[in-house]
Amino acid sequence: MNDEVWLVIPLYNEAPVIGDVVRSAREVFPNVVCVDDGSADDGADEAARAGAVVVRHPVNLGQGAALQTGFEYALTDPGMRWVVTFDADGQHQVSDVLAMLEKARAEDLDVVFGSRFLDDRTEAGFAKRLVLRTAVAYTNLTTKTRLTDAHNGLRVISRDVVSRIEITQNRMAHASELVQQIGAMNVRYGESPTHILYTDYSRAKGQSLWNAVNILVELILR
Amino acid sequence: MKIVLIQVLLIAVVVAVAARLFRSGGARSQAVRRLGLLLFAGFAVFSILVPGVWNRIAQLVGVGRGTDMVLYALVVAFLSYVVTTYLRFRDFELRYTRLARRLALDEVARDHPPAGGSSGPPQAGDNPPPPG
Numbered sequence: 639m640n641d642e643v644w645l646v647i648p649l650y651n652e653a654p655v656i657g658d659v660v661r662s663a664r665e666v667f668p669n670v671v672c673v674d675d676g677s678a679d680d681g682a683d684e685a686a687r688a689g690a691v692v693v694r695h696p697v698n699l700g701q702g703a704a705l706q707t708g709f710e711y712a713l714t715d716p717g718m719r720w721v722v723t724f725d726a727d728g729q730h731q732v733s734d735v736l737a738m739l740e741k742a743r744a745e746d747l748d749v750v751f752g753s754r755f756l757d758d759r760t761e762a763g764f765a766k767r768l769v770l771r772t773a774v775a776y777t778n779l780t781t782k783t784r785l786t787d788a789h790n791g792l793r794v795i796s797r798d799v800v801s802r803i804e805i806t807q808n809r810m811a812h813a814s815e816l817v818q819q820i821g822a823m824n825v826r827y828g829e830s831p832t833h834i835l836y837t838d839y840s841r842a843k844g845q846s847l848w849n850a851v852n853i854l855v856e857l858i859l860r
Numbered sequence: 861m862k863i864v865l866i867q868v869l870l871i872a873v874v875v876a877v878a879a880r881l882f883r884s885g886g887a888r889s890q891a892v893r894r895l896g897l898l899l900f901a902g903f904a905v906f907s908i909l910v911p912g913v914w915n916r917i918a919q920l921v922g923v924g925r926g927t928d929m930v931l932y933a934l935v936v937a938f939l940s941y942v943v944t945t946y947l948r949f950r951d952f953e954l955r956y957t958r959l960a961r962r963l964a965l966d967e968v969a970r971d972h973p974p975a976g977g978s979s980g981p982p983q984a985g986d987n988p989p990p991p992g
Contacts, residue, residue: 695964710961
């Protein structure tokens with residue numbers, strides 16, 4: 639059943655962890671595509687060795703562009719029914735993906751967004767919480783959706799919706815753009831609790847709070 | 861009271877420029893832009909020959925001196941330049957992204973013929989799955 643699922647992992651300079659992330663994901667999901675966004679390290683080779691299909695951007699384009707490339711790759715598989723967007727740094731859990739897929743199938747949903755705020759497993763600091771809450775408030779205000787967490791990289795999306803999405807925001811604003819496009823489609827969506835592991839590794843690489851400002855500017859000046 | 865007129869004028873110009881720029885350009889808007897540039901150049905030459913014209917315009921719209929008028933005009937011109945440049949870069953980035961994506965997808969299609977599918981998972985690196 640899981641071979642109708644494609645994990646799309648945008649990859650940018652994550653060589654130390656990507657091998658393990660891909661290996662543990664492939665224990666459950668055989669189809670993994672890593673979109674290497676012009677990494678300077680050998681993460682793409684690590685991912686390929688771990689069994690992922692690697693699509694290589696010739697130059698760095700940004701995470702949003704990498705997701706769109708992954709979607710277009712997944713669409714070339716006629717057997718694909720679901721796409722899962724998954725982070726390369728090891729902060730997402732495969733068990734959460736299983737729960738999200740189950741929810742999507744059971745409730746006949748087209749999209750399931752992961753949310754860090756539906757339970758209290760995820761330990762985020764006060765500042766991070768504030769930024770994420772502000773971001774989701776803005777997203778809810780400007781789109782037709784009502785979500786509790788709009789900038790979670792974990793999502794389950796049906797083939798039909800994937801084929802209609804076109805991410806044009808190459809950098810950080812793509813998360814809001816995705817929500818916006820899905821909101822405009824009038825499809826059934828839901829949210830599912832996810833446990834984000836903020837390891838020292840992911841924390842060191844995580845987005846700074848300044849990114850919130852950049853996201854806003856990118857969204858307004860479209 | 862008089863300064864209000866220039867404020868209204870400047871705001872109107874800024875809004876008009878922004879609104880104009882946010883709409884996509886076709887042959888007509890390109891022609892309008894070129895005509896505008898021509899008029900601008902013509903007026904520049906005229907104002908070099910007759911510098912007093914700036915003072916007269918300034919008094920007409922309620923600004924004290926011609927130099928202030930030139931400054932305001934410059935601010936508006938610079939602002940519109942910033943916005944056009946930003947939008948042009950956005951447009952450029954979009955095309956460039958599509959080109960890079962096409963290259964990446966073509967490359968992977970060559971190295972790993974058809975994507976996995978229900979026939980089985982794709983294999984690592986150099987062992988693409990058999991087609992079909």
